[in-house]
Amino acid sequence: MRGSFTAKGQATRGRIIQGAAAVLRERGVAMMTLDDVLARTSTSKSQLFHYFPGGKDELLLAVAQFEADQVLEDQQPYLGCLDSWDAWYRWRDTVIQRYEEQGDHCPLGSLFLQIGRNTPGARAIVTELLRQWQEHLATGIRAMQTAGHVPASLDVDRTAAALLAGIQGGVSILLSTGRSTHLHAALDEGIMTLRNAASAAI
Amino acid sequence: MRGSFTAKGQATRGRIIQGAAAVLRERGVAMMTLDDVLARTSTSKSQLFHYFPGGKDELLLAVAQFEADQVLEDQQPYLGCLDSWDAWYRWRDTVIQRYEEQGDHCPLGSLFLQIGRNTPGARAIVTELLRQWQEHLATGIRAMQTAGHVPASLDVDRTAAALLAGIQGGVSILLSTGRSTHLHAALDEGIMTLRNAASAAI
DNA sequence: CAAAAAATGGACCTGCAAGTCCAATCTGGT
DNA sequence: ACCAGATTGGACTTGCAGGTCCATTTTTTG
Numbered sequence: 399m400r401g402s403f404t405a406k407g408q409a410t411r412g413r414i415i416q417g418a419a420a421v422l423r424e425r426g427v428a429m430m431t432l433d434d435v436l437a438r439t440s441t442s443k444s445q446l447f448h449y450f451p452g453g454k455d456e457l458l459l460a461v462a463q464f465e466a467d468q469v470l471e472d473q474q475p476y477l478g479c480l481d482s483w484d485a486w487y488r489w490r491d492t493v494i495q496r497y498e499e500q501g502d503h504c505p506l507g508s509l510f511l512q513i514g515r516n517t518p519g520a521r522a523i524v525t526e527l528l529r530q531w532q533e534h535l536a537t538g539i540r541a542m543q544t545a546g547h548v549p550a551s552l553d554v555d556r557t558a559a560a561l562l563a564g565i566q567g568g569v570s571i572l573l574s575t576g577r578s579t580h581l582h583a584a585l586d587e588g589i590m591t592l593r594n595a596a597s598a599a600i
Numbered sequence: 601m602r603g604s605f606t607a608k609g610q611a612t613r614g615r616i617i618q619g620a621a622a623v624l625r626e627r628g629v630a631m632m633t634l635d636d637v638l639a640r641t642s643t644s645k646s647q648l649f650h651y652f653p654g655g656k657d658e659l660l661l662a663v664a665q666f667e668a669d670q671v672l673e674d675q676q677p678y679l680g681c682l683d684s685w686d687a688w689y690r691w692r693d694t695v696i697q698r699y700e701e702q703g704d705h706c707p708l709g710s711l712f713l714q715i716g717r718n719t720p721g722a723r724a725i726v727t728e729l730l731r732q733w734q735e736h737l738a739t740g741i742r743a744m745q746t747a748g749h750v751p752a753s754l755d756v757d758r759t760a761a762a763l764l765a766g767i768q769g770g771v772s773i774l775l776s777t778g779r780s781t782h783l784h785a786a787l788d789e790g791i792m793t794l795r796n797a798a799s800a801a802i
Numbered sequence: 803c804a805a806a807a808a809a810t811g812g813a814c815c816t817g818c819a820a821g822t823c824c825a826a827t828c829t830g831g832t
Numbered sequence: 833a834c835c836a837g838a839t840t841g842g843a844c845t846t847g848c849a850g851g852t853c854c855a856t857t858t859t860t861t862g
Contacts, residue, residue, distance in 0.1 A: 410810090431848085431850085441811095442811050442812060443812075443850090444853085445811085447850095448808090453850070511630075511713055559785035560766060563765075563773060563785060564762060564769055564786060566782075567765035567772065570709075574723065574727065580761045580764060583758045583759075606829075612839080634820065647841085809856100809857080816849105816852095821847105824844105825842100828837105828839065829837090
């Protein structure tokens, strides 16, 4: 199927996805129409349905995947080497900056509320994203343990899970209220927990 | 305006809101139509537009308010008297149970993604809910300080904010993945933070 | 260079769901 | 009992957005 697309076809397909993502950030899922996407990408209906035979749902799913890939990329290279307190703080700043810039549109969240959890594809995308994200955090914590900055007795998975939850909640509150206070608090608390665990263990 | 509704009218209005809330939990915002609501509540179009002249948006807003009121109520009486470790754990169990039962539909989240943050009404509802929620948590933490279980040096507002963020994120992950692991972790970490602060201060 | 396959343009269809309207019925006050 | 205003029923309109179709152009391939 996908192999039958030529290079030009792939390019068009990609353009449609990116255009849809842009429209989505501007207008939100509820307000986005296929015609918006066509207008923005200078493509025609037949093209859209040529590359996304499943119609709107398939397109939204593709955009969801596109946005999901972006999330972790935007946190690099910091998320990949959380091996010192300084690295953790730099990563924290990156996260906060990214989501403050994003403003009050959450492509992923709204997307998959629209697509619905029922569709297996949507759920898989989010689940996989969260899994990778948490794994990065856990790896970072383990690195700190290895370096002796955090006691080995700390429950890595639970700490990472809690931190990830805090971030998610912080972002979702930022979307709701426009204030990044909670995201800030969640990140600071999370890192502080690591540090306190360290000092408490002394 | 509202005063001109008779008792019967108010009852109908209420029925419509509750019916809409039910439909919403079942089918999700994207899939809900006014006709669904009419069918479920045995009312007619003219009634719906009589009580909600603003149409669908106004109805959704009313449902949002209805659901928001529910959220804190469901956590009572525990949320109101977080003055011992035992009380905190009972509250935690209540929260987890409530959201595990709710399954994978978030009336508020989806609602106000649909209505959009742009509308002032929607934003106000969520902001106020979060404010009250966090205030309850802060009050609880202060009670623990007063009782000497938590050191007075603890930054109450930040801790409460982080805990609230963790809950929000935990719930949103529960909605996405169907697993309550993160909600669990966030609550446990949050309470553990209070306890560790206590022991660290000794 | 010719045939086949892919890519594109855009008119058209269709169904649905929000919102309108008016006539009919009920209810509460005097 | 009577009247005004509130309530209700449901047919009708309307616009839009998703999806179909086919003719045309471009590209690949042999």
